[in-house]
Amino acid sequence: MGAIQRTIKAVDGVSLRIFERDVVGVVGESGSGKSTLANVMMMNIRPPLMFVGGSVRLNVGKEVLELQKLDRDVLREKVWGREIAIVPQSALNALMPTLKIRKLILDVVKSHNPDVVEDEVIGLALKRFREIGLPEIAINMYPFELSGGMRQRAVIAIATLLNPRLLIADEPTSALDVVTQKMVLKTFLDVYNRNIIKSIVFITHDIATVRQIATRIVIMYAGKIVEDGSVEEVVAKPLHPYTDGLLGSVLTPEEEIRKRGLKYIPGQPPDLANPPPGCRFHPRCPFAMDICRREEPPFIEVEKSRFVACWLYSKR
Ligand SMILES: Nc1ncnc2c1ncn2[C@@H]1O[C@H](COP(=O)(O)OP(=O)(O)OP(=O)(O)O)[C@@H](O)[C@H]1O
Ligand code: SF4
Ligand SMILES: [Mg+2]
Secondary structure, three states, X not given: OOOOOOOOOOOOOOOOOOOOOOEEEEEOOOOOOHHHHXXXXXXXXXXXXXXXXXXXXXXXXOEEEEHHHOOHHHHHHHHEOOOEEEXXXXXXXXXXXXOOHHHHHHHHHHHHOOOOOHHHHXXXXXXXXXXXXXXXXXXXXXXXXXXXXXXXXXXXXXXXXXXXXXXXXXXXXXXXXXXXXXXXXXXXXXXXXXXXXXXXXXXXXXXXXXXXXXXXXXXXXXXXXXXXXXXXXXXXXXXXXXXXXXXXXXOOOHHHHHHHOOOOXXXXXXXXXXXXXXXXXXXXXXXXXXXXXXXXXXXXXXXXXXXXXXXXXXXX
């Protein structure tokens, strides 16, 4: 008997543009496709993930790179770390425990450019450490010798070593206590405000975090982007019923939202191997209409830079 093959469209028909100086918070429940979207944005596609169609374009000066056309070797040499870098989900645990931070840094940089001069790399790393308030001594330590917050800052230092224009951070604060979370968020803002990186995509399921760090918010539901707009506008006036549910009252204190998480919307997200027809949110939506059960709502710009996929805002 062969293994059962199920195809899951973990991100499906999404359209996302990141501009210079954007800090985009990507929010969605577990399994909504946030990490998959991050991998697609870098074209880091490895089995079981497959890229079925679409394009990932990166403006580099006057040139536009179509990342989906590049081999992994070219991506590694030209794009990853230099143009787009990622702090992957669970990066804290992924640090090789048997290697000192110094060696981890050298390994990362050498994977992009085997011919680098080690002293130069370490010099660069120490400069970055100073910039983000990490003691230089940390470079000679093992990951387990650092506190959670210091380790996460070491990860940020490593990811930003080559001054990537875009930094994608996948749930970088989820495993940390509230005080450490604040410190790590500040580190992201430090590298951003110092212009070391130009833009951030910050993935989280914590709306409160997004409100602290992001300029724009992107809401994902069941592999789709359902809303995209400035944090200010989306928080003040969410358009999509799912966003509305996530945010609760805008007057809700941040601690309350943090405690409640995203769990209070009744029902479960769908199985992506067999998503419901029409709008994927319709089984949970208090406003669902006939058309919502039949046809997928288009993702449209309802006001300048405010996008939503919901039949409440589309002409049929
Ligand atoms: N290695 C895998 N094999 C099979 N299915 C996967 C794999 N990785 C992800 N998926 C599926 O793809 C969908 C999206 O997963 P993804 O990890 O992108 O979600 P996420 O929003 O990052 O979730 P989380 O908040 O838990 O990190 C999920 O339905 C998941 O079951
Ligand atoms: S399209 Fe319909 S079901 Fe989907 S969110 Fe809008 S109103 Fe609700
Ligand atoms: Mg994830």
